[in-house]
Amino acid sequence: MSLQDLYRTAVIEHNKNPRNFLELENPSHQSRGLNALCGDDIRVYLSVDEDRIQSASFLGQASAITMASASMMTVQIARLTVGEALQTCDRLDQLLQGEADEALREALGELCALEGVRQYPSRIKAARLPWQAMKAALNEQQIASTE
Amino acid sequence: MSAVIAVENHSPLNVEEIRKDFPILSREIHGKPLIYFDNAASAQRPSAVIDATHDFYSRRNANIHRGVHTLAEEATALYEQARQTMARFINAPSDRNVVFLRGVTEGVNLVSQAFVRPRVKPGDQILVTHLEHHSNIVPWQLLAKQTGVELKVVPMTQAGELDMDAFHGMLNERVKLLGVVHVSNALGTINPVADMVKAAREFDIPVLVDGAQATPHMAVDVQAFDCDFYCVSGHKMYGPTGAGILYGKSRWLEEMEPYHGGGEMIKHVTFEESVFNEPPAKFEAGTPNIAGGIGLGASARYLLDVGLDRIREYEAGLLAYATEAVQQVEGLRIIGTARDKASVISFTLEGIHPHDLGTILDHSGVAIRTGHHCAMPIMQFFEVPATSRMSLAMYNTRDEVDQFVAALNKARDILA
CATH class of the missing domain: 3.90.1150.10 (Aspartate Aminotransferase, domain 1)
Incomplete structure (x- = not known):
């Protein structure tokens, strides 16, 4: 497993220029994703209207893996229904567990760049953190912790 | 030239x-x-330590302080020799001042519960510093919940040094223990432990020093520091994990109640009552980490030799x-x-x-x-x-x- 496989171009690019890196003005849902051990701490904001995620954003300090995952997530889930967003989350988990087939890869698109963390058990948590925060937000929980 | x-x-x-x-x-x-x-998380082990534990398990393994057979006597002798080495390592007056336990965390918890707890009332204070490891913070927070003591924190400067003026201002009769880290694990700061003990003496405040990060790097002399307690973790000083010592002044170790109850720490047991053993055995309930203690002694010997x-x-x-x-x-x-x-x-x-x-x-x-x-x-x-x-x-x-x-x-x- 090489470093280039972990830090793929898309991961580095999203880490340097995170998308939707701001606080939404009137979010309908929000939560905090925390991994105190790693020092990852992000906030996820969602604007959900009639079961559809109108927009998503995040803020915080975290490792490149978490930052890239969060940035890609805010792009990917915008305009999806809540059910579709949760399905994307499940698909990402399958990818990180090494169970992705071609159809699933196609559905995940850019998120496949996170696949390199599979070889680093401690970093899988980092990739999942923003998604857990999204789920927590939808469940009206204030905090999602990976520990 | x-x-x-x-x-x-x-x-x-x-x-x-x-x-x-x-x-x-x-x-x-x-x-x-x-x-x-x-290395501050855990140092590596020299062959001297690996060999000492290997030798114990392969040639001398038996329980200590029990039994009269050869292996039991050899094991006991090795373990007690390790205690003597540890006493020499920190310049304790006697090996009777050296309690074997798992490490600094257990040492602080022992002092908190067996020494400080019976001596405090609500409104009393425990003084620690901003440089402490969680092991010298959380046991005092538990004690605060149990007894109503307040936890006070000596502030530090932007350089990561203790604010000594503030420290002197925080000393008073209500402080029942000062807990201070000798060397900060997070920043490396060496604290002026001897000066702090001297200042605490003016108010009769006992002092516990967390020596986890000091022992691998410098000579420690508990008598020169005049501290009341000094805690050591073996694995930071090239020894085994789960093996450490607590140094305590004799008068405190004799006065203190036991921490854990069980075998080894008693002289006599009936269902009505038990007579406790002398220190340090009084604080060593149950079969200890024998190989760990022997390995710890080997690491101390190695450091003294270098x-x-x-x-x-x-x-x-x-x-x-x-x-x-x-x-x-x-x-x-x-x-x-x-x-x-x-x-x-x-x-x-x-x-x-x-x-x-x-x-x-x-x-x-x-x-x-x-x-x-x-x-x-x-x-x-x-x-x-x-x-x-x-x-x-x-x-x-x-x-x-x-x-x-x-x-x-x-x-x-x-x-x-």
Whole structure:
């Protein structure tokens, strides 16, 4: 497993220029994703209207893996229904567990760049953190912790 | 003239020989020679320690202080010899002042519950410092919940040194214990322990010192410090995990109630009552980590043989070299710039999260610690979620520091 496989171009690019890196003005849902051990701490904001995620954003300090995952997530889930967003989350988990087939890869698109963390058990948590925060937000929980 | 230069260039330690004593240092990680800079988390073990535990299990294994057969007597003798070595190692007046236990965490909890708890009432104070490891914070928070004592914290400066004026101002009759870390694990700051004990004496405040990060790097003399308790963790000083000691002054150890009840710590038991053993046995309920204690004694002997003053001198030179070298890396900020430091450089690197740095360095064979170092209040003070920490040991070299700096620059190329 090489470093280039972990830090793929898309991961580095999203880490340097995170998308939707701001606080939404009137979010309908929000939560905090925390991994105190790693020092990852992000906030996820969602604007959900009639079961559809109108927009998503995040803020915080975290490792490149978490930052890239969060940035890609805010792009990917915008305009999806809540059910579709949760399905994307499940698909990402399958990818990180090494169970992705071609159809699933196609559905995940850019998120496949996170696949390199599979070889680093401690970093899988980092990739999942923003998604857990999204789920927590939808469940009206204030905090999602990976520990 | 040339003689002077020769003396100046003479290393206080024969590091190449020392490295041969540590089998793990010949390992490769991701195809690169291991550069182990995570010594403050746990140091590596010399063959002397590995062999001592191996010898115990393969030739002398038996329970101690019980039985009259040869193995039981040999095991007991080895364990008690290790206790004597530990007494010598910290210059305790007697091996009766040395309690074997798991490490600093257990030592602090023991003092908190068996010594301080019966002596306090609501409104009394426990004084610790902002530089403490969680092990010297959380036991006192538990005690505060149990007894109503207040936990007070001596502040630190931006350099990561204790604010000594504030410290003196916080001493008063209500303080029932001062807990202070000898060397900060997160920043490397060496605290003026002897001065602090002296000041605490004016108010009859007993002092507990967390010596986890001091013992691998410098000679410790508990009688010169005049501290009441001194805690040691074996694995920080090249010994086994789960083996450490608590030094206590005789009058306190005799006066204190037992911490755990069970075998070994009693003289006589009926269902009505038990008569407790003398210290240190009074605090050593149950069968202890015998091989661990013997291994700990071996690590102390090893350090005494190498010479702690020479280790201190060598490491001071290495730390100065490393401090200078890492500052050449663009965007690197050292957290903790105390005048008196040991072994540790904590830092942040602009644009790179510590955990990414830890992963990238690992691919260069370099092991460092990233995170909050079990000292979250220090992270909060410097307003960083985490730092990267290189922590040096006597077997580290300037060549390794150079390779580490190259790896830092590589990380910048990838991510910054």
